[in-house]
Amino acid sequence: MKNLVFGMIAVAAAFGGAAYIFMGDDLLEDSSAAATETSEGDTSSTSASTETSPEDERPKPSEQGPWPKAIFDETEYSFGSMQVGTEKEHEFIIRNEGDAELKLQAGQPTCKCTAFELSDTVVGPGDQTKLLVRWIGKFKDQNFSHGGPVYTNDPANPEIRFSVGGLVDAAVDLLPEETWHMGGMSGETSLKTDGYIISRVFEDLKVDNIECDSPFIQTTVEKISSDELTEFKAVAGFKVLVTATSDLPPGLLETKLRFKLNRVEELVSVDLRASKPGPIRLLPMPGVTFSEASNGLMMGQFPASEGQKVSLLMLVNAEGMTEDLQLKTVDCNPSFASVSMEPMGSGSGETKRYKLTLEIPPGIPRTNRDASNPGRINIETNHPSGQSLQIRFAFKAF
Structure with a gap:
């Protein structure tokens, strides 16, 4: 995995x-x-x-x-x-x-x-x-x-x-514990990974149902072997096989798997992430720390009275486009964050270059958004592929 x-x-x-x-x-x-x-x-x-x-x-x-x-x-x-x-x-x-x-x-x-x-x-x-x-x-x-x-x-x-x-x-443990990372899809091949649900307490543990908000995620469940039970020091356990179908839209998928178990009253959930390359790529500008794999941006520390601006390079395959790229909707959390976009030269061939700037305005309250509670930006564009952009960002305004 x-x-x-x-x-x-x-x-x-x-x-x-x-x-x-x-x-x-x-x-x-x-x-x-x-x-x-x-x-x-x-x-x-x-x-x-x-x-x-x-x-x-x-x-x-x-x-x-x-x-x-x-x-x-x-x-x-x-x-x-x-x-x-x-x-x-x-x-x-x-x-x-x-x-x-x-x-x-x-x-x-x-x-x-x-x-x-x-x-x-x-x-x-x-x-x-x-x-x-x-x-x-x-x-x-x-x-x-x-x-x-x-x-x-x-x-x-x-x-x-x-x-x-x-x-x-605990009644059950999910392995990995917090997030199941599926990685990036290559071409039109489906993406697969697996995770585990184990119990060191209940021998009669059963998985009654699995829910997921994304229609592009499929799951199957199978009991783990006695050797795997020994490895996990568990008395019951299941392997969950997760597949992201090949028609997954380009971009980063963030969703949840929710498990209904016979021994736990409430649903047990785990985050699931997968990505698929699309016609729009985000890359760090010089001096900027950004992970393309997870779309994670680090904005650093700065005085709340001064604010902060960080820019990313956006490469866009404009094949089939009849108009310039536009940001149709931008949803920011926290709401005081904002996003702007401007062209950067003519690019080469069908590839267009844009500068995407994320701004934290001056005068905000002291705020700390770290890995456990990052800020989030969701962007919809007019690109015919329908690719959306999701960015998570961390910062500390003191």
């Missing part, structure tokens, strides 16, 4: 796992971003204290017995994977197979995101209790793992550490 990037606009940008685990009704913010933070606030007598538990307050075994015996089948639970923003829970069972009451106290959690809820703090001989853990994965985390200790009066197990761990991930 060709992965052309909006290079010049990206240059312009130069100027310019957490989760929640809660017990009962308590919700505590994860300290993954600041692991040294301690917990705040008190919980009930059966939940984990958010203050350090002094040793003299912990359950103590009898000096002469009889003693309890704490038995547990597991102290670590792997939940596999979960979607960001969803909730899971797990119960650990603690049994008393000793001859005296088993006393339990939840201790200091590993971080603010962790807490426990004990059903009972005193367990009689032959009885059992539950340690309930609930958690919400708030951010992506490939190695989510949190827990803490439970203190007992069992001399053989004075401290038992419990933890939960797994993968917290």
